[in-house]
Amino acid sequence: MKTTWMMTVIKAFILLTVVQNPNLALLVPVLLLVDFYVFNGIRGISKKWRFLAKKPFVITYWAASVLIIAGMLFVIYSKAEFGIRFVFLLLFFVVLLFKVSFIPFILIDDLRRLGIYFINRFKKVAPEKQEAPAALNTIPRSEFLVKAGLLAGVIPLAALKLNMKSGLYDYHVKRHILYLPNLPKSFDGIKIGQFSDIHAGSFYDKKAVLGGVEMLMREKADVIFFTGDLVNLRTTEMHGYQDIFSKVKAPLGVYSCLGNHDYGDYTSWHTPEAKIKNHNELIACHKNMGWDLLMNENRRIKVNGDEIGILGVENWGEFSWLPKRGRMDLAVRNTDDLPVKLLLSHDPTHWRAQILPQYPQIDMMFSGHTHGMQLGVQTENFQWSPLEYIYKEWAGLYREGPQQLYVNVGYGFLFPGRVGILPEITIFELKTAAAPTLV
Numbered sequence: 001m002k003t004t005w006m007m008t009v010i011k012a013f014i015l016l017t018v019v020q021n022p023n024l025a026l027l028v029p030v031l032l033l034v035d036f037y038v039f040n041g042i043r044g045i046s047k048k049w050r051f052l053a054k055k056p057f058v059i060t061y062w063a064a065s066v067l068i069i070a071g072m073l074f075v076i077y078s079k080a081e082f083g084i085r086f087v088f089l090l091l092f093f094v095v096l097l098f099k100v101s102f103i104p105f106i107l108i109d110d111l112r113r114l115g116i117y118f119i120n121r122f123k124k125v126a127p128e129k130q131e132a133p134a135a136l137n138t139i140p141r142s143e144f145l146v147k148a149g150l151l152a153g154v155i156p157l158a159a160l161k162l163n164m165k166s167g168l169y170d171y172h173v174k175r176h177i178l179y180l181p182n183l184p185k186s187f188d189g190i191k192i193g194q195f196s197d198i199h200a201g202s203f204y205d206k207k208a209v210l211g212g213v214e215m216l217m218r219e220k221a222d223v224i225f226f227t228g229d230l231v232n233l234r235t236t237e238m239h240g241y242q243d244i245f246s247k248v249k250a251p252l253g254v255y256s257c258l259g260n261h262d263y264g265d266y267t268s269w270h271t272p273e274a275k276i277k278n279h280n281e282l283i284a285c286h287k288n289m290g291w292d293l294l295m296n297e298n299r300r301i302k303v304n305g306d307e308i309g310i311l312g313v314e315n316w317g318e319f320s321w322l323p324k325r326g327r328m329d330l331a332v333r334n335t336d337d338l339p340v341k342l343l344l345s346h347d348p349t350h351w352r353a354q355i356l357p358q359y360p361q362i363d364m365m366f367s368g369h370t371h372g373m374q375l376g377v378q379t380e381n382f383q384w385s386p387l388e389y390i391y392k393e394w395a396g397l398y399r400e401g402p403q404q405l406y407v408n409v410g411y412g413f414l415f416p417g418r419v420g421i422l423p424e425i426t427i428f429e430l431k432t433a434a435a436p437t438l439v
Contacts, residue, residue, distance in 0.1 A: 027389035028069060035065040038099050041106035068095055089415050093375055096386070097419070167418035169208035171215050171425055176397055176406070178428040179435040180363055182339040184306035192428040193221030193250065196346075196368025197229040197259065197410035201237035210244050212411060216425050223252040223301065226291060227368040227408060228259025228315065228346030233267040235281040246289045252301050256291045257312040258282075259346035259369060260322050294344060296327040298335055309338040311362070317369075318349035326350065328359055335361075342366065348393045351405045364404045370394045372409035372421035385421065395421070399435060 039061055043053060071088035178192070193216055203209055216224070226248075231237040238245075248254055262282055269275040286293035294312020301310060316326030326345060335341055340363050343355065348367040355362050372378065372395045376385025387394045398405040409424050 027386070030389075031069055032065070034099055034103070035062075037106065038102055041102065041109075068092055093415075093417070093419075096375075165416055167422050168413055168416060169205060169212065169423065170418075171212040171411070171423050173215065173219065173425045173427060175427050175429070177431050178364065178404070179431050179433050180340050181402070181432070181434045182363070183430055183432040184303075184308065184339060185432055186304040186306040187308060187340075187430050188432040190223070190252075190303065190430045191219065191221045192342075192430065193219055193224040194227065194366055194406070194408050194426040194428070195224075195411045195424070196227040196408040197371060197412055198226075198241075198245070199229055199232050199261065199410075199412035199414055200241045201232035201234070202413050202416065203241065206240065206244065209241065210247075212423065212425065213244055213247050217247065217249070219425070219427050221250050221427060223310075224248060224250040224254045225310075225342075225344055225366050226254065226256040227344050227366050228257050229261045229368065229410075229412075230259070230282060230285065232261055232414070234264065235278050235285055238282075238285050242285060242289060249290065252303075253299070253310075254289075254291045255299065255310050255312060255344060256286050256293050257344040257346055258293070258295065258314050258325075260315045260317060263315070263323055263325075265323070294331075296325075296330040298331055298333070298341075300338065307338060308340040308342065309335045310342055310344070311335065312344040313350075315346050316350045316354065317347040318353040322347065328354060332359065332361065340364075348391065348405060348407045351393060351398075351403075355405075356400060356403060360403065362403060364406070366406050366408070367393075368408045368410055370407060370409065371414060374410075374413060374415065374418045374421050376420045378409075378421055404435075 042061075068091060072092045075088045075092070195216060262279075264275045264278045269278070283293060283295075292299060294310070296313050298309050298311040300307045311331040313326035313328060313331050315323040316328075317323065331343070332341070341361055343362050343365040345351070345355075345365055345367055347369045348365075351365050351367070355365055370387055370391055372383075373385045373387035376387070376395075377383060378385075378395065383395055385394060393405055393407055395407050395409050398407070406426065406428075408426050409421050411423050411425070413423070
């Protein structure tokens with residue numbers, strides 16, 4: 001079992017860095033450099049704490065660091081059960097938060113030491129009193145700063161434990177104007193609502209979930225898209241929530257697609273038939289809620305005699321361990337006459353891997369999947385998450401030539417915490433015009 005686990009991690013790392021996503025070749029060394037910097041900072045806490053310089057501490061620290069990074073890879077690239085993935089992911093977030101809070105204090109102390117070094121190096125003294133300049137590593141660290149940094153690292157962890165759940169149901173509406181040059185005039189001003197990644201098995205507050213649905217409905221969108229991952233593991237997770245999401249209605253329809261979690265791949269089944277039955281029940285759940293589930297197919301929506309196309313595919317992820325059931329060749333059938341084609345595809349890697357090079361007729365793709373890693377910074381003009389080292393498109397609106405992609409960071413959650421990346425309801429207003437030039 002241990003050998004299998006280790007081989008999975010090693011293979012995932014090699015496959016990702018060499019073949020599928022070279023960005024991780026940057027992320028892992030950066031994480032190791034951060035670990036090295038924190039390690040040296042911790043060792044400067046106090047001369048009295050001699051155990052910090054001894055071999056057992058050094059081995060323990062680096063073994064833990066490597067295992068946490070390996071755990072991050074394991075979470076992203078394995079098909080382990082949800083509980084195991086959750087533990088690894090939460091551990092990675094907690095340790096990263098500690099380091100991010102601790103590093104500024106080590107940096108301040110290093111700048112202080114560097115300043116002392118240069119003052120000693122260049123201060124004017126009589127020639128007969130000159131001594132060899134002190135080396136930087138002979139200037140002791142400030143115990144106060146390093147201990148303050150250690151405390152600064154611990155406080156956010158305590159605050160996170162108390163408050164990490166506060167953002168789980170803090171739904172935010174994000175508004176965008178979607179410019180489409182070929183959009184028929186009848187559709188100018190039409191509003192599209194998008195939400196994604198419900199992950200019903202993670203919910204524990206029905207009232208809050210209902211509040212988010214009511215927020216979406218108050219926007220009075222003309223058409224609504226749900227872009228996959230209704231559940232974590234099994235369709236039974238929707239028991240108790242199906243009636244809530246049945247309230248999601250729109251005049252021109254509610255359209256949905258499947259995500260990687262919707263196939264039952266992340267849990268064990270007694271028989272293959274049980275897994276198939278679960279999947280059929282999930283498909284029926286979409287129908288029972290009044291949602292039009294698009295599985296490698298398309299629909300036409302009409303306004304005043306004009307039509308545009310809504311296409312939807314099953315999950316298609318670029319990474320080899322994710323389902324590749326999407327069939328664009330089927331989804332685009334009989335759509336050549338439509339002036340605008342909007343695609344629902346759960347995984348944003350589908351856009352760059354297949355849509356951009358092979359399907360230039362797709363004007364806009366709507367995705368989810370990433371959750372923005374549920375950790376990062378997101379403002380009107382800036383966003384960052386560790387996830388950007390793995391996914392080139394991970395949150396918000398992207399354009400390449402005439403084609404566009406939007407990645408919704410999710411309505412639900414996989415692990416019970418959101419820091420900086422809040423649950424999202426997206427509202428698009430369609431405009432018959434070319435996108436303004438970005439300055």
